[in-house]
Amino acid sequence: MNDLWAGLSQAFWLLVTLDADLVEITLRSLRVTLTALVVACAIALPLAAFLAVRRFRMRRATIAVLNALMGLPPVVVGLVVYVFLSRAGPFGVFGLLFTPTAMIIAQVIIVVPLVASVAHQSLRELWSDYHDLLISMNATQFQRIQALLWDGRRALLTAALAGFGRAIGEVGAIMVVGGNIDHATRVLTTAIALETGKGEFAMALGLGFVLIALAIAVNLAIHWLGRTESEGRW
């Protein structure tokens, strides 16, 4: 209990004094997570709409695999990305290992199935509403996907937020591919793991509370910007 109070007061002081290390780590966490989220959404949302609209032979199997991939163990993803990006790996020449870019790649791989699956659930329902109308209007496949993505944007926001939640709290994969290097690849979650390992529970808890506050703040900001709860909107 003492650790908890100490953690809270540590978090308070870190925030009030705008601790330079905390600001750096927090901004890096945000940059890595939001970049990964944007890239993941750019892949996952059109994929979800495509799966809702298009009928093809392996569609059910593809959806089942996508749903199964939601449970990808992050540490395994990190390991695979590590192998690909290491000097001996096929992409070693790019020198990306232990950089924020490597962390973004790992997070994209983890987040895409989650965002795509959640988005697909919403878009499938919307497509069942729109199916006859859009076919009747002779909308092309691309136009159907566009309509679903635009009209389903509020529901897709939820999918994106789920992805953000997964990415911001991720530690296993980015620890492996980022290396938790001070002033280079250290982010909130890896810093918490480090402080816990050192026995600095107050500091670890302080960073933990900052992480939770950050996640809530970003969620609220996105809800507010998207006006999700406004009357008569979606």
Added chain:
Amino acid sequence: MQLFPLKATGAQVRRRGKVLVGPVDLTLGGQGTSIIIGPNGAGKTTLLKMLHGIVRMNGGRLDWACPLEEAQKHQAFVFQTPVMMRRSVIDNIAYPLRLTGSSRRQARSRAADWASRVGLGEILERQATMLSGGERQKLALARALVRDPQVLFLDEPCAALDGRATREIEEILAQAAGSGTRLIMSTHNMGQARRLADEVIFVLQGRIHEFRPAAEFFAGPETAQARAFLNGDIVE
């Protein structure tokens, strides 16, 4: 573009081994309003959707006077339960124009004009899903008519509407018919059928039992089933 005559030859729709419609042999000319009547489950909606091309046929042929791709560009469909896109009234009506490449400005300007014509001019920016049943059906009509279709299919467009809303919809339909749009519509409302029909298609168990000019049909149906239906008896 000359769409008609529309000729169905042995056209059939089956699902899970059950024949929903057909075989249908029918030739529709390019003038007037055709009303499809029949009891619940007779196949009116499926027949309409089959003619429009949004239900896959399992047999037979459907031939327009022009290539199918061209014919599809000049058709529109109004569903019994109007589908409201999650957009404003004006963006719903503008959507079909946007699909064909109109600029947003052009499409919205034309959509605003159509919204006014159907009595939705005061609520252009309201979200479509917030509309009442009558307003939804007017929006669906405006959205269907905004591209000036040569043929408009309507599936019981006044099914859930009160008398006043029905009259307003019928006025819009009469204007559309007056400006040359071919109407093919199903209805349960015999009064509406008498008011609007130039020809009547009586459907029972997926088959066309009668297809005659409206005046002749209402004066004296040829089949016992049609007579019973007009008398309000239960026909199956």
